[in-house]
Every structure is written in structure tokens, then in C-alpha cells.
Amino acid sequence: MNNTERYWYEIRGSLYLNICDRCTLRCQFCPKTQGINQVHHYDLSLARQPEAEQVIATLPDLMNYKEVVFCGYGEPTLRLKQLLAIARYCKKYGIRTRLNTDGLGNVVHKRDIIPELAEVVDSVSISLNAQDTETYTNHCQPQLKSAYLAVHQFIRRAVDFFAEVRVTAIEGLEGVDIEQCRTIAERYGATFVPRYLDKVG
Numbered sequence: 001m002n003n004t005e006r007y008w009y010e011i012r013g014s015l016y017l018n019i020c021d022r023c024t025l026r027c028q029f030c031p032k033t034q035g036i037n038q039v040h041h042y043d044l045s046l047a048r049q050p051e052a053e054q055v056i057a058t059l060p061d062l063m064n065y066k067e068v069v070f071c072g073y074g075e076p077t078l079r080l081k082q083l084l085a086i087a088r089y090c091k092k093y094g095i096r097t098r099l100n101t102d103g104l105g106n107v108v109h110k111r112d113i114i115p116e117l118a119e120v121v122d123s124v125s126i127s128l129n130a131q132d133t134e135t136y137t138n139h140c141q142p143q144l145k146s147a148y149l150a151v152h153q154f155i156r157r158a159v160d161f162f163a164e165v166r167v168t169a170i171e172g173l174e175g176v177d178i179e180q181c182r183t184i185a186e187r188y189g190a191t192f193v194p195r196y197l198d199k200v201g
């Protein structure tokens with residue numbers, strides 16, 4: 001595996017899968033937006049978006065990990081078919097699966113993808129990022145219309161399908177009110193988890 005094909009990396013005993021280096025946001029706090037390819041010393045840029053079989057063929061022994069996390073560098077749900085196939089493979093080994101997402105998958109695919117995800121994904125972590133549309137737009141520069149509303153809808157629906165739903169926002173970003181983000185998350189029945197800049201996992 002060379003640097004242009006870094007499909008997985010490890011953080012604190014979890015196996016992180018990098019299946020897509022694209023997304024529909026241009027978050028100002030994201031290394032990618034700043035032209036930095038590296039996360040945790042791993043170069044996560046991809047020469048091509050991989051097929052499920054290509055990722056699976058490179059995976060280490062899953063039994064050595066407590067959890068598989070679809071995270072990467074882009075938005076995993078942009079590669080929904082591949083994500084589902086890889087997660088299905090991982091579940092055959094009884095390993096926990098988690099999806100870190102921007103919560104825009106239903107808008108991208110123009111349908112509700114949550115039931116399909118819930119068949120093979122145990123928990124989701126959804127980036128709310130802000131307490132209102134203006135702050136979200138300022139920090140995330142969404143390319144899709146009504147993106148912030150769509151994130152709310154995704155959270156509200158996700159709590160009915162996944163055993164664990166975490167909602168995140170980054171502490172210390174200008175204009176982001178962490179307590180309001182917490183209130184929004186908890187109102188939907190999700191668990192709020194503050195994040196910190198440059199910390200993945």
C-alpha cells in the first residue's frame with residue numbers, strides 16, 4: 001500500500017477506514033480545505049475513490065481492533081454502495097462499526113439512506129458544527145441547498161435507527177455556541193460530544 005492508497009489507519013485501537021476523500025462541504029477548519037493531506041501522520045489523499053473489494057483486500061486482521069470507523073478525510077456516505085459492502089464484511093466478524101458523517105447523505109442520494117446504514121452500522125457520529133444556519137454556512141461553506149436543515153433532519157431520524165447517535169461541534173470556533181449545540185443534540189435524543197480542532201477520533 002502506498003501513500004496514495006491509504007485506505008485505513010489506526011487511532012487508539014480503532015481501525016479507521018478512508019474510502020472517500022471528497023465531500024460537499026468546504027469546512028474552514030478542515031485540513032483538506034487548507035491543502036493539507038495529512039491526518040495523524042497519514043496521507044489520506046486518494047488517487048481514485050476505491051471500490052469495496054480494493055479496501056477489503058488491504059484490511060488488517062479485524063480481530064485486533066475494538067471498532068471499525070468510517071471516517072477518512074471526506075464524507076463516507078458519498079460512496080454509499082462501497083460503505084455498505086465494507087461494513088457488511090466487517091459485521092461478519094462481529095466487530096462494531098461506526099460512521100462519522102456530515103449528515104448530508106439523504107440530500108446527496110435524494111432518498112432516506114438511514115435504514116440501509118442501520119443494517120450494518122452500529123453507531124453514528126454526526127457533525128452539527130453550529131447552532132444556526134448562518135454560523136454553519138460561515139464555517140462549512142455547504143455546496144448543497146438547505147444543508148443545515150438537512151443535518152437536523154438526519155439527526156432526528158438517526159436516533160430512531162441507531163443504538164448510539166453522537167452529535168458533534170468544535171469547541172472554540174468563532175461564533176459556535178457549544179451549549180446551544182448540546183441543547184439541539186439532546187433535544188433530538190442524541191448524545192452531544194464536543195470536539196477539538198486537529199483531533200481526530
Ligand code: SF4
Nearest residue numbers: 023025027030073074
Ligand atoms: S465535511 Fe469533513 S472532510 Fe469535508 S470539509 Fe468538512 S471537515 Fe473536511
